[in-house]
Amino acid sequence: MGNNINKSHYSGIVAEWYDIILHTEKNDIKFYRDVVKRFGGPALELASGTGRILTELLKEGVLIDGVDSSPEMNQQCKNKIRELNLSSEIYEQDLVELNLPKKYNTIFVAGGSFQLISDRAEAQLTLGKIYDHLLDGGILVLDIFTPLEKNNLLNDGVWVKGREGRNDQGEKLLVYASNKNNLYEQTINGLYKYELYQNGRLSETVIGEIMLRWYGQFEFLLMLEKAGFSNINIQRKKIISTHGEAFVYFAHK
Numbered sequence: 436m437g438n439n440i441n442k443s444h445y446s447g448i449v450a451e452w453y454d455i456i457l458h459t460e461k462n463d464i465k466f467y468r469d470v471v472k473r474f475g476g477p478a479l480e481l482a483s484g485t486g487r488i489l490t491e492l493l494k495e496g497v498l499i500d501g502v503d504s505s506p507e508m509n510q511q512c513k514n515k516i517r518e519l520n521l522s523s524e525i526y527e528q529d530l531v532e533l534n535l536p537k538k539y540n541t542i543f544v545a546g547g548s549f550q551l552i553s554d555r556a557e558a559q560l561t562l563g564k565i566y567d568h569l570l571d572g573g574i575l576v577l578d579i580f581t582p583l584e585k586n587n588l589l590n591d592g593v594w595v596k597g598r599e600g601r602n603d604q605g606e607k608l609l610v611y612a613s614n615k616n617n618l619y620e621q622t623i624n625g626l627y628k629y630e631l632y633q634n635g636r637l638s639e640t641v642i643g644e645i646m647l648r649w650y651g652q653f654e655f656l657l658m659l660e661k662a663g664f665s666n667i668n669i670q671r672k673k674i675i676s677t678h679g680e681a682f683v684y685f686a687h688k
């Protein structure tokens with residue numbers, strides 16, 4: 436279950452450099468912090484990764500747990516929580532098979548991560564599992580981007596320089612992305628080239644791949660309704676810099 440290409444992408448150099456190359460991305464942290472403050476905990480972040488967002492909420496005293504399928508991303512998250520002397524349950528699970536001992540008031544999936552469940556039937560199944568993990572009256576908030584934003588379509592199949600970062604040892608990582616859009620299947624096949632520079636010289640090149648699925652706003656509304664959600668509100672918002680404006684769904688149990 437779950438897309439294995441997507442799950443294995445978040446390992447090795449990608450997991451190791453994740454927080455460094457996303458260090459400028461602050462808007463999504465603020466957005467989801469405000470969401471949880473508004474709707475209340477206990478909260479659950481799905482696809483919580485290194486805890487880039489989750490740990491910021493923990494620091495503010497929010498009761499929040501996380502779920503991610505990547506052992507390496509989860510390990511980084513757990514290390515940060517331990518260093519902060521805080522506590523949270525971080526589960527290693529595939530979202531498609533979500534099965535937790537607890538229910539939540541606010542569940543969120545940030546930065547288009549829900550789109551990593553690239554199989555349509557599995558995405559529908561996952562929405563049902565999320566619904567089951569909400570307390571009555573609880574809310575799911577997630578953002579979905581489409582390739583109709585920015586220069587995505589113009590750059591189809593072209594390598595474009597993306598994020599970059601530098602670690603404490605002075606090593607540098609450059610990321611290049613090449614997206615292939617299938618507008619009929621509503622999929623984006625993303626290739627990523629990670630170039631590691633040590634002492635100013637290219638020392639390693641890693642190619643990674645992910646497959647994303649995107650949805651039209653009313654299509655996803657129907658999927659949420661099919662999973663049992665009601666009182667659904669949709670907003671257009673810039674959440675993460677590389678995605679342009681996304682559709683943000685607020686869906687109640």
Ligand SMILES: C[S@@+](CC[C@H](N)C(=O)[O-])C[C@H]1O[C@@H](n2cnc3c(N)ncnc32)[C@H](O)[C@@H]1O
Pocket residue numbers: 437438441442445481482483484485486487488502503504505508528529530531545546548551552
């Ligand atoms: C783009 S990262 C986002 C991490 C975090 N939410 C953030 O914004 O920093 C996507 C995360 O989704 C996780 N992931 C991908 N497919 C998954 C699946 N089927 N089930 C659970 N987690 C998954 C990856 O391991 C990765 O940590």
